[in-house]
Amino acid sequence: MRDDNDPGTLDPITGGLMLGYARVSTDDQDLTLQRDHLRVAGCNKLFAEKVSGARRARPELDRMLDHLRPGDLVIVTRLDRLARSTRDLLDIAERIQITGAGLRSLAEPWADTSSPAGKMILTVMAGIAEFERSLIIDRTRSGRVAAKAKGVRFGPKRVLTPEQITHARQLIEGEQSVAEVARLLGVHRATLYRALMPQ
Template sequence: MKTPNDPGTIDLMTGRLLLGYARVSTDAQELAGQRDELHAAGCTRIYAEKITGTQRNRPELARLLDHLRPGDVVTVTRLDRLARSTRDLLDIAERIQEAGAGLRSLAEPWADTTTPAGRMVLTMFAGLAEFERTLIIDRTRTGREAAKAKGVKFGPRPTLSADQAAHARRLIDQEGHTVKEVADLLGVHRSTLYRALEKKETTQ
């Protein structure tokens, strides 16, 4: 008889442990549908959570990945239940592969890394993701160089203008306010005010 702490069902044909992962984005959504599909696919140990996919901290997914053993298979109903983006999917798939385990999606059979075809598809995706990343870096570099050629300066803008710094100096020197009081008045941190005052003094 299966106990609540039983880690999962072993596929008798392959000896693999079948693990499921289910996720919904809000409390208003239900996990029952995903659980039913995963149970039907042979998964009796299911890690499930209600959390938006945009959040990096997904405790149940982390638990699943930490407990993977060689030969295990992680099953999801759809890939968007598992990952936030292509890059995220590839990172998770890599962690699963490093554990010697496999990944499969019920809705996307081409994403089955337990088969040579599925592994090839994800390898192609990894190449495309790297290619896209290179293009973005190149476009960003080209844009920055063109902007610099036109006199655009990059870097953080000063929080306080020269006029604000001059006003702050008058409040401190002539009206006797403390640096903390002036910083609070201007809505900045004291260190920001100190930097603005020092910069004004060096430019005078």
């Protein structure tokens, strides 16, 4: 919730709040330097946390993103404090943009979505990330096709050997129930049903 008694510094252009986000990866690192830089930049509403960028859960980041309103400006000292990858950065930037807020990095002046040039650069980055994702998908698909042509099987490994499956068929044809045969082989009924299905 927004604290009306402490509105924070307002962005002189948009009139929105200037919100700072700081993060360090380990408990041994100190947030003081980032906080100082963000205060000098005009932020007096800060969200800070000690958590690895590789971890999905970043509660203070989520709290800040939920706090955003149109015209607000998110300021970070460096982009790697905000995001763990290009894709992550673009996702966060999109969430910020959807609320009508902007993003600015102090160390990377080109990363300022409150300017037309910054918006253009992020759009180009999004296009490159999409292109990279398409290449990965194509390479993965080609690799699977080549592997299948060489006889490689995908999916979970067989739990039952071909001999066990043949034996199971014989037992079921001999009037034993699938449940009894599954229990005898030490597998779940669903596993046995899948094994008995024609390939």
